[in-house]
Amino acid sequence: MLRPCSDSRPVAGGRRRGASRGVDGSSTLSLLVQKFGGTSVADSDKILAAARRAIQAHQRGDQVLVVVSARGHTTDELVALAREITDRPPAREMDMLLSTGEQVSVALMAMAIERLGVPAISFTGAQIGLTTDSYHTKARIRNISTDRMKSALDDGKIVIVAGFQGVDENYNITTLGRGGSDTTAVALAAVLGAAACEIYTDVDGVYTTDPRIVPEARKIDRISYDEMLELASLGAGVMHSRSIEFAKKYGVPIHVRSSFSDAPGTWIVAADDARRLGVAVTGxxxxxxxxxxxxxxxxxxxxxxxxxxxxxxxxxxxxxxxxxxxxxxxxxxxxxxxxxxxxxxxxxxxxxxxxxxxxxxxxxxxxxxxxxxxxxxxxxxxxxxxxxxxxxxxxxxxxxxxxxxxxxxxxxxxxxxxxxxxxxxxxxxxxDEVHAEVHAPFVPSSAANRAMxxxxxxxxxxxxxxxxxxxxxxxxxxxxxxxxxxxxxxxxxxxxxxxxxxxxxxxxxxxxxxxxxxxxxxxxxxxxxxxxxxxxxxxxxxxxxxxxxxxxxxxxxxxxxxxxxxxxxxxxxxxxxxxxxxxxxxxxxxxxxxxxxxxxxxxxxxxxxxxxxxxxxxxxxxxx
Structure with missing residues (x-):
């Protein structure tokens, strides 16, 4: 079972926009988690554009939690800096170094949202109680405390959380490895019972194959967790396996979207919602x-x-x-x-x-x-x-x-x-052929708790x-x-x-x-x-x-x-x-x-x- 450190429990599946039921039976606002990758916050203009997306969701009546990665090539630059000092940097110190990239991003995002007239607050992984094991540079999440985030959300603030990072039981900073910000976002959506987790990136969804190799590749409107797990492990770099594992385990619908367009992206959902009649191969x-x-x-x-x-x-x-x-x-x-x-x-x-x-x-x-x-x-x-x-x-x-x-x-x-x-x-x-739409637009809906x-x-x-x-x-x-x-x-x-x-x-x-x-x-x-x-x-x-x-x-x-x-x-x-x-x-x-x-x-x-x-x-x- 999922065991957050507070009184919140995960809710498998999503909730419809608007009023929903909290774990204590009270009426709560629907929560949306948005994650912005490094290319989506690479400079001030892009940070402001991401801030406007968060504000739009907030103005629709959703509570909004934003997860951000380090800006642009910051992580690569930090790794190169470490290599200038030593060929074998200690794993603990690499985590201390690499975690600073996300801390910069969350502060800038909070400033951008505040500048646009909406209250916001930024947190590091440690500040929200995201605890991990002690495997530096590839730590796994153990628990997440929800109290501080829920309090800020209930106060009407947009909450911004640093992806990719947490702390172990001895308060050492840890990082989650490749795809860590995606994993943070889906984990927070799970523990807070979010309606959905939107992943904003520099592509507009998941494709039938890598369009850099096959230009005729087409965007998929909907794909199952299992299909995405297979494709992610095979080199489909849009999302990492660990985040999809989280989504499947706790029933979190994921919407992969472009940071630079309002067009629908790809929904990653349960098999029953993704099934295509008459289609044998998805990608x-x-x-x-x-x-x-x-x-x-x-x-x-x-x-x-x-x-x-x-x-x-x-x-x-x-x-x-x-x-x-x-x-x-x-x-x-x-x-x-x-x-x-x-x-x-x-x-x-x-x-x-x-x-x-x-x-x-x-x-x-x-x-x-x-x-x-x-x-x-x-x-x-x-x-x-x-x-x-x-x-x-x-x-x-x-x-x-x-x-x-x-x-x-x-x-x-x-x-x-x-x-x-x-x-x-x-x-x-x-x-490579364009087929008639086989699905109606996907709308996250409430579901019974299916946590395994x-x-x-x-x-x-x-x-x-x-x-x-x-x-x-x-x-x-x-x-x-x-x-x-x-x-x-x-x-x-x-x-x-x-x-x-x-x-x-x-x-x-x-x-x-x-x-x-x-x-x-x-x-x-x-x-x-x-x-x-x-x-x-x-x-x-x-x-x-x-x-x-x-x-x-x-x-x-x-x-x-x-x-x-x-x-x-x-x-x-x-x-x-x-x-x-x-x-x-x-x-x-x-x-x-x-x-x-x-x-x-x-x-x-x-x-x-x-x-x-x-x-x-x-x-x-x-x-x-």
Whole structure:
């Protein structure tokens, strides 16, 4: 549960403009949180323009709270100044230095609003009681006191809060890391029960892809939290994952808008409000700076996967794609990707893990990129993966890895061809075409409190059920699907277009595919595995048999286990906890694929119920 330090509690969802009900049942004014990024307050004219926006909302009858970032390139300049003094500045002192940028902004914004005739007051993170843990330069919010802000709002003032910063329990100044001001704004909207959180930036919303790479990209009118989480992690830089996690956890509608226009932007909302009938894919994204690590000849026995990723998690490295195919002759290959900047550290951890489990080799490739498509409609549309693979084949682009989730398909390609791959898939899904409006204008409305139960993880991956803060990991569900079968193709040719042919044949056979896992070995060996409804396994195998270059194997009954939640990417150790729980019960993992909101594994059907029970116990999720 969300635990502010005062008597305020979060209200999931928004409230309509005008009168609303406070937590004590009394009538209160609607609250609007507005956040202005660095480009929106870069000079005095822009600060005054932002002040006028806040005043307009105030004059409509809203209470208004403004969160601001440091002006322009102030943070970069402060970092450069520190580097002139030392190459390794202490993290605590960097927080002391960087927090000054927002303090300048809030004071100037308050002056601007006062000059325009409306009372205002500015606060630092410490002054509003925004408390964090003690991880300097990347702190997480624990609690926020609302008393001082509510008092100022009730006095008719516009409240301005410094984004990006807080204090730990010892009153040391901390900063929240990249995207910190967005996180501050959404957290304040959550704890104060705001109708919405408006994010003003130098773009006019969220686009179907990066318009700098694909000029034909279009603005999206509405997108779900899960879709935005996937896109944010894939390089869509409009908002950061942590702020979207906050919004999803506490039901805060977010409106991403241009600072320089009054045009509607993009609403980031719950799935039911964002769903598009007849549309499978909402957007595409490119993560350019990826590195791939492959562990060869990994022993296929319970506990091995846990040992590998526990070792990596201890190095505090965020792993992205994880792919494990079915084993051959008692050994498997496991590949995963990380940010290219983390490669030196992850190689050290991977070598140690390989030695511990008896894997033969650790190989890596630092010249890869990930291209993904995301959409709620994937859950109900067939042939979505086929469209992507055929688009890449047409451009002669080879696929090195494939991983899928319920709303995302990701492929790993050569970095030199990444931009061409993004353009190809964007066009293939008709994302460059203008469609008729599918939504009425979104209006935030009141909703029941849907705050989730927090299930924080201890640093070692063990479960710790004590609530420790607003940003703790939320595990929403642990599920078992016993209706699927697995099909594996061995000795797959490493050439452009092969995956497209395979999944076109399956689509033509009328078979719906769920998980897809492909791992092209850096040694040239390639296997392709996928799951289908159990009754369709023979039909799927028959469809691909003419294309097979090697053995085809069918697992007629497979247990698919899934852990889903909020914070899966930004909290290391989730996969480790899952793999460790299965290892304790001697349950072997046959397939793995991952996304921002879900980790899926395949196991023996006989182990399904046992695995479900142990995962629900570890993550403290009941089966209701």
């Amino acid at each position: 595409a994204a490119l993560a350019k700076d990826e590195a791939r690590i492959t562990m060869v000849a990994v022993p296929d026995r319970p506990g091995v996967v846990h040992t590998i990723f526990h070792t990596i998690a201890k190095a505090n490295i965020v792993v992205d794609m994880i792919v494990q195919n079915v084993s051959v002759k008692g050994a498997a290959e496991i590949s995963f990707t990380v940010a290219k900047a983390d490669l030196p550290d992850v190689l050290t951890a991977a070598e140690a893990a390989a030695k511990a489990v008896g894997a033969s080799t650790v190989m890596h490739d630092s010249d890869v990129a990930k291209v993904s498509v995301v959409g709620l409609g994937m859950r109900t549309h067939t042939g979505v993966a086929t469209t992507m693979f055929e688009a890449l084949a047409k451009e002669g682009i080879n696929i090195q890895m494939i991983t899928t989730s319920e709303i995302k398909i990701s492929v790993l390609v050569d970095r030199a061809k990444a931009a061409a791959a993004l353009r190809a898939v964007h066009k293939a899904y008709l994302l 139960k927090l299930v924080p993880l201890a640093d070692d991956g063990a479960t710790d059920t004590r609530p420790r803060g607003m940003e703790d990991l939320v595990i929403a569900g642990v599920d078992l699907d016993e209706t699927q079968a697995g099909v594996s193709l061995f000795g797959v040719p490493d050439e452009p277009g092969y995956a497209a042919k395979v999944f076109r044949a399956i689509a033509d056979a009328g078979v719906f595919v769920d998980m897809i896992v492909q791992n092209v070995s850096l040694e040239g060996n390639t296997d392709l595995s996928f799951t289908v409804p159990r009754e369709s396994a023979d039909r799927a195998a028959a469809a691909v048999e003419p294309l097979a270059r090697g053995r085809i194997a069918i697992e007629p009954a497979l247990a698919k286990l899934a852990v889903s939640g909020v914070g899966m990417r930004t909290h290391t150790g989730v996969a480790t906890a899952m793999f460790g729980a299965l290892a304790e019960r001697s349950i072997n993992i046959k397939l793995i694929n991952t996304s921002e909101v879900r980790i899926n594994v395949g196991a023996d059907i006989a182990s399904g119920q046992i695995a479900l029970e142990c995962l629900r116990r570890v993550f403290a999720v009941n089966g209701d």
